[in-house]
Amino acid sequence: MRIGILGIGGIGGFIGAQLLSDNKHHDKIEVLFICRGATKKAIKQNGLLFRSDGKEKVVYPHLVSDDPTEIGKLDLLIIATKSYQLKEALNRYLPCLQEETLLLPLLNGVNAKELIASYIPHPVCKILEGCIYIISNQVAPGQVTHKGGLGKVFFGTTLSQDYQWLEKLLKDFGVDANYTRNIKEVIWKKFLFVSPISALTSSYGITFGQLRNNEDYMFIFQKLMNEILDLAKSLKIYLSNGDVNDVMMMLSSFPEQAKTSFQLDIEGGSLQNEKSIFIDYVINKSIKEGSKHYYYSRMNSQILSAFSY
Known part of the structure; x- marks a missing residue:
């Protein structure tokens, strides 16, 4: 093969x-x-x-x-x-x-x-x-x-x-x-983790460890997850509280200094990066699907304002 x-x-x-x-x-x-x-x-x-x-x-x-x-x-x-x-x-x-x-x-x-x-x-x-x-x-x-x-x-x-x-x-x-x-649920469960953490760590310039050790960052992280949950539900992808708990466990399992590839691209000054799938997709799809939770992905929209392009 x-x-x-x-x-x-x-x-x-x-x-x-x-x-x-x-x-x-x-x-x-x-x-x-x-x-x-x-x-x-x-x-x-x-x-x-x-x-x-x-x-x-x-x-x-x-x-x-x-x-x-x-x-x-x-x-x-x-x-x-x-x-x-x-x-x-x-x-x-x-x-x-x-x-x-x-x-x-x-x-x-x-x-x-x-x-x-x-x-x-x-x-x-x-x-x-x-x-x-x-x-x-x-x-x-x-x-x-x-x-x-x-x-x-x-x-x-x-x-x-x-x-x-x-x-x-x-x-x-x-x-x-x-x-x-059940691959769609599995992919969305990963997205429930990787989209919020990529958006949050990149916009604030923090590592995984700095995120999980700060209550304010974790509050924003939870809000971002809620927006993903709401969008998934509007697309008939049903994630559970157990999935949310798994994401929290996953976050605790990564090294203190871990960073996403999106964050590394941002820090390296690359104008080519995956903002379109981590942030833009959530906002645009939420508007298209009529998602009401947090009024059309309010937290992702705030995160988006941190990027100048």
């Missing part, structure tokens, strides 16, 4: 390291890293350096390339780009897709499948939905550090196809993959 990973940053690098680590059956899969520039050059020369739990290892994919012709046809494409890179990347590597190619996006938002279907002509039944619980960052070209989270991958579809076989294959090669029919 030919597996391409599109984007070798924090998420793509983590998945690639799992697939290529200490496995005796690499003849059953071919793992291709799809990246360019300094990242491609570094991995070609030295492999991918991956750090986790105070340990480090170097893994070598079967191919590192940004050339669609060299990459060839894929059986599975794991999409780990940033949302703002998605359209350009998909169109560039469209020649690598065949009708049966499965697409597994591991993006931060809740509408990746919808976006992919609007960007490229590909059978909708072959576009899965997915997410991953992790803090993992590219610290230098070809170097990825896993900083927190178990790295659990959840994926699935609301259609009739059964992809338990893919769960088994990924698990056999070291990825903690979990197939579910």
Whole structure:
């Protein structure tokens, strides 16, 4: 099976390291890293350096390339780009897709499948939905550090196809993959965590630890979560008090100095970032759906005013 990973940053690098680590059956899969520039050059020369739990290892994919012709046809494409890179990347590597190619996006938002279907002509039944619980960052070209989270991958579809076989294959090669029919609820549960924490830590310039140790920040965090809960309900995605408790537990499990990739982009002065999916999406979708709780996402609107673009 030919597996391409599109984007070798924090998420793509983590998945690639799992697939290529200490496995005796690499003849059953071919793992291709799809990246360019300094990242491609570094991995070609030295492999991918991956750090986790105070340990480090170097893994070598079967191919590192940004050339669609060299990459060839894929059986599975794991999409780990940033949302703002998605359209350009998909169109560039469209020649690598065949009708049966499965697409597994591991993006931060809740509408990746919808976006992919609007960007490229590909059978909708072959576009899965997915997410991953992790803090993992590219610290230098070809170097990825896993900083927190178990790295659990959840994926699935609301259609009739059964992809338990893919769960088994990924698990056999070291990825903690979990197939579910309730993937929309799972994705929204992650969004219940990642949207408020990305918006709040980025606008105030604080770490996870500073957030959870400050009552005022936690009050805002709770309000932001309430707005996500209300929006989800308007879309008939029903999250529970148990989901909220899980988010609070999740927040306590990350290192004190942890930061989201969105915050790192903001601090690095990047004008390309994922504000559109963490903040703008909540505000615009709430208005469209007529969400009344906190009057059309009032707290997200206040957070938005902290950004000057």
